[in-house]
Amino acid sequence: MDETDVxxxxxxxxxYSTALRAAALGLEVVLAERDLIGGTCLHRGCIPSKAMLHAAELVDGIAEARERWGVKASLxxxxWSALTATRDDIVDRNHRGVAGALARAGVRVVRGTAALTGPRSVRVTAATAAQGAPVDWTARRGIVVATGSRPRTLPGLTPDGRHIVTSDDALFAPGLPASVLVLGGGAIGVEYASLHRSMGARVTLVEAADRLLPLEDADVGRHLTRGLKRRGIEVLTGARLETAEPxxxxxxxxxxxxRGEAHTLDVERLLMAVGRAPVTDGLDLAAAGLTTDERGFLAPADWSRLETAVPGIHIVGDLLPPPSLGLAHASFAEGLLVAETLAxxxxxxxxxxxxxxVTYSSPQTASVGLSETAARxxxxxxxxxxxxxPLTAVAKGMVHGQGGMVKVVAERISASGSTEPPAATAGRILGVHLVGPHVSEMIAESQLIVGWDAEPADVAQHIHPHPTLSEAVGETYLTLAGRGLHQH
Incomplete structure (x- = not known):
């Protein structure tokens, strides 16, 4: 039995973020992976989808140039082969970058399926006997379980990679469909609906809740729906798939x-984006004394350390239940936390x-902190x-012409019961919600504001450049601080 620290x-x-940070802190690390380093985000999710959405933005730009600005351009x-080749090159370069970083850090990458054999031991089995016999490892400091998630599917719908697809294989289905039914109005479903519409498909987006992005602020869903409908996407909320015949x-x-209304659709492709489920198959959690909850998540006993009820076994990423978010950048933070804890x-x-x-559709959405409902x-x-x-209240918002908004939710420091913001009524910022072009690149400022418990008066002293979309953010804080110029 071989021995290592982590x-x-x-x-x-x-x-891999756990492994890199642990190695940087002087720990000996073994990383077991049965597929590709980088996981879903790099190979089937975040990176390839954002590459495709950038291409979609370029396509939309041609239409805007022709229809709005008088530039006589046509598509x-x-x-498709050139587009996907560029996408795959971006993924490949990122993959090689991560693998190189692990090698330089001295992380030993072991290919195979890992199963727990005890609270401090793991067996890694290669895919075939030709690739080697199973290897047993023990961990002096601890074990980190980061096996991720897979797309959920609906009963009776079997993905075939062509006409019925999940979010993991939608990007790799052959060609561009002429029509798509997207099931699920969360971030993934909205992004795929936006992408396919940009590429010319007739798109119907279906969400069972009463609004898109049901976990976000209600105004975010309202402005997003307005933007998607303006682009020609049919949005059906409070709706469910009743039948599907391939x-x-x-x-x-x-x-x-x-309301009982039936919509009959004939589409070339049905895309399921109805959430993701934790992956624990093959882990043999029971061998280490662990069990999942009723939803399949592996819950920590100590959230400050992301440590399970079995001391020394930690969890990061999509295996964690809420309040963890199942987002790649949250996983990075969790990996840093666990690595430093083990050190x-x-x-x-x-x-x-x-x-x-963030939702990288057109229009984009970006939020941090509490929704208005949650704050109240x-x-x-x-x-x-x-x-x-509204973003159209500033000149740069008019230039883009996509609508959108800035919404700030703050603590009240006034005794007034009014919901209007008179002079200096707002204290600590609880949540910020953006809808519009490029807001994914604007949310970092708000992350600092919420994370540092800033108040409007703190932010209002900092000057936002003109003309930019960000000055709408600045103006919102000026108003809350009782110093508004254009908004009262």
Whole structure:
């Protein structure tokens, strides 16, 4: 039985960030991965999808140039093979970069499926006997479980990689479909609906909740829906798939709304984006004295250390239940926390309220902190003040012409029961919500504001450049601080 300081099971964002940080702190690390280093995010999710969404943005730009700005441009065709080749090159370069970083850090990467054999031991089995016999490892400091998640599917719908696809294989299905039914109005479903619409498909987006992005602020869902409908996407909320019949050319589906309306659709592709499920198969959690909860998550006993009830076994990434967010950048933070814990340090726990959440559709959405509803539930209606400003109220927002908003939710420091923001009524910022072009690149400022418990008066002293979309953010804080110029 071989021995090391730390064994990491899973080489996705949470796993490899844990391994890199632990190695940097002088620990000997073994990383077991049965597929590809980088995991879902790098190979099937975040990176390839954002590459495709950038291409979609370029396509949309041609249409805007022609229809809005008088630039006589036209789109001849989309060369799918060239587009996917560029996407795959970006993924490959990132993959080689991560693998190189692990090698330089001295992390030993072991290929194979890892199973727990005790609270401090793991067996790694290669895919075939020709690749070697199983190897047993023990960990002096601890084990980190970071096996990620897979797409959930719906009963009776079997993905075939062509007409019925999940979010993991949608990017790799052959060609561009002429019509798509997207099931699920969370971030993944919205992004894929946006992408396919940009590429010319007729798109229907179905969400069972009463609004898109149901976990976000209600105004975010409202502005997003408005933007998607303006682009020609049919949005059905409060709706569920009733029937789906695959055939040679696609899928015949019926969707029924909560009002009883039936929508019959014939589409070339049905895309399931109905959430993700933790991956624990093959881990043999029971051998280490661990069990999952009823949803399949592996919950920590100590959130400050992300440590299970079995001392020395830690969790990062998509295996964690809420308040963890199942986001790659949250996994990075979790990996740093666990690595530093295993090295004997006492890092700060992850502040999940201060983790930004982004949807890379057109329009984009970006949020950090509490929604208005959550803030009122936590602090009370009279303890919250809200200010909202449309992006079209600033010149750069008019230039982009996509609508959108800035919404700030703050503590009330005034005795007034009014929801209007008179002079200096707002204290600590509880949440910031953005909808519009490029807001994914604007949310970092708000992350610092929420994470550092800043107040509008703190932010209002800092000057936002003109003309930019960010000055709408600055103006929102000026108003809350009682110094508004264009908003009162």
């Amino acid at each position: 064994i990491v099971i899973g080489g996705g964002t949470g796993g 001849d065709a989309v060369d 055939h040679e050319a696609g899928v015949h589906a019926t969707v029924r709304t909560s 004997g340090r006492t890092p700060r726990p992850v502040d999940y309220d201060a983790v930004p959440r 539930a936590r602090a009370g209606d009279d303890a919250v003040v809200v200010n909202t400003m």
